Amino acid sequence: MFAIRSFLKNIKRLSTAVPKQLWFFLAIAGLGTAAYFSLHVKIESLFGWSVIPFGLWLAITLFLLIFNRAQLLAKWRWIFAALTASSAISGMLGIFYAPVGSLNGESYGGDIGIFISRAPVEWTRFNVSILEYSTAWIRVIALLLIVFSVGFPKQAKKTSHVLVHIVSSILTVMKTATNLFYRRFNTWRYERSQVKALQRADHAAYEADQLAQSHTDTTKSEAPPIETKSIDSKPSTTDSSVESGEVIGINKTELDKFVERLPEDPATPITVAYPTPSELEAAVKEVTSPPNYSAAQKFQWQLPNPEMLAIAKPGGITKQEIEYTSLKIEESLGQFGIDV
Incomplete structure (x- = not known):
C-alpha cells in the first residue's frame, strides 16, 4: 500500500x-x-x-x-x-x-x-x-x-496596384501594335491590288499580242491548193491502144501517190506493232510450270504431343497470384462504375 x-x-x-x-x-x-x-x-x-x-x-x-x-x-x-x-x-x-x-x-x-x-x-x-x-x-x-x-493585406494591395499598372501597360502596347499592324496591312492590300491590276493589264496585252501573232503566222503558213486533174475513168472505145493499167495510173491523184510513197520514205515514223494471235499462243505455251512441293508433303514431320500443352511448367503462376490479379482488375473496373 x-x-x-x-x-x-x-x-x-x-x-x-x-x-x-x-x-x-x-x-x-x-x-x-x-x-x-x-x-x-x-x-x-x-x-x-x-x-x-x-x-x-x-x-x-x-x-x-x-x-x-x-x-x-x-x-x-x-x-x-x-x-x-x-x-x-x-x-x-x-x-x-x-x-x-x-x-x-x-x-x-x-x-x-x-x-x-x-x-x-x-x-x-x-x-x-x-x-x-x-x-x-x-x-x-x-x-x-x-x-x-x-x-498580407498591405503587400497584396501594393501588388495589386503594380499588377494593374502592368496589365494596363500591356493592353496599351497591344492596342498600339494592333493599330500599326492594321494600317500596314491596309497599305499592303492597296499596293497588292495595284500590282494585281498591272499584272492583269500586262497579261491582257500579252494575250492580245499572242492572238495577233497567231493570226499572222496562220496567214503566212497557208499554201496554195494542189490542182488535181482527173480524167474520165471510162476509156475511149475508139482508142484501142490504151491499156487498163495506164487508165488506173492516170486516175490516181497526187494524194494517192503520196500515201503510196509513205512506207518507203525514211522520215516516216515507226508505228506500234501489236502481237498476233499466233504469237500470243506461243507465249502462253512457254510459261514455266509451278514448283513441285510433293517432296515437302511426303516428309515425315515430327509434331508435338497435344497433351503436353495442358501441362504447366514448374514455377508457373500460383493461385494466390491469380486471385491478387483478379482483385486488382476488379478495383480498376470499379473506378468506371463497372461491378464485377
Whole structure:
C-alpha cells in the first residue's frame, strides 16, 4: 500500500510540474495515433495526404482556443489564411490520381481534394480534357491568391496596384501594335491590288499580242491548193491502144501517190506493232510450270504431343497470384462504375 501511495504522489507531482500545453500536445498526438490506426481507411479515403495540413491547422486552432483566445481573435486573418492554404494544398493533391493500391482513395488529396479541385465536374484519369485540367489549377491558384490577400493585406494591395499598372501597360502596347499592324496591312492590300491590276493589264496585252501573232503566222503558213486533174475513168472505145493499167495510173491523184510513197520514205515514223494471235499462243505455251512441293508433303514431320500443352511448367503462376490479379482488375473496373 505504501508503494502504491508513493507512486500516485509522484504522478500527481509530475502532472503538476508539467505544463498544461505539453499535456495538450501529448493528448493530440495520442488521439491522432488512435484515429489513424482505427479509422485509417476512412481517413485515407476522405483526406488522403491532405490530412497533414488540415491536422496541423486543427491542432494550432484548438491550442489557441483553449490557452490563448485573445491571440486567436487577434490573428484571425492568419487562421483563415492557414485554412485556405490547407484547402489549396488539398485541391492540388486532388488533381493527381494515386496509384492503384497505394491509398484507399482515388487521388492523393482524397475525396475532399477532388471536391475542391473538380466539383461539380467529374472526370477520371482516362477521360480528362485540357479545359477541365486547367480549371482545376485555376481554382488552386485562386485559393493561393486569397491566402496572400488575407494574410498580407498591405503587400497584396501594393501588388495589386503594380499588377494593374502592368496589365494596363500591356493592353496599351497591344492596342498600339494592333493599330500599326492594321494600317500596314491596309497599305499592303492597296499596293497588292495595284500590282494585281498591272499584272492583269500586262497579261491582257500579252494575250492580245499572242492572238495577233497567231493570226499572222496562220496567214503566212497557208499554201496554195494542189490542182488535181482527173480524167474520165471510162476509156475511149475508139482508142484501142490504151491499156487498163495506164487508165488506173492516170486516175490516181497526187494524194494517192503520196500515201503510196509513205512506207518507203525514211522520215516516216515507226508505228506500234501489236502481237498476233499466233504469237500470243506461243507465249502462253512457254510459261514455266509451278514448283513441285510433293517432296515437302511426303516428309515425315515430327509434331508435338497435344497433351503436353495442358501441362504447366514448374514455377508457373500460383493461385494466390491469380486471385491478387483478379482483385486488382476488379478495383480498376470499379473506378468506371463497372461491378464485377
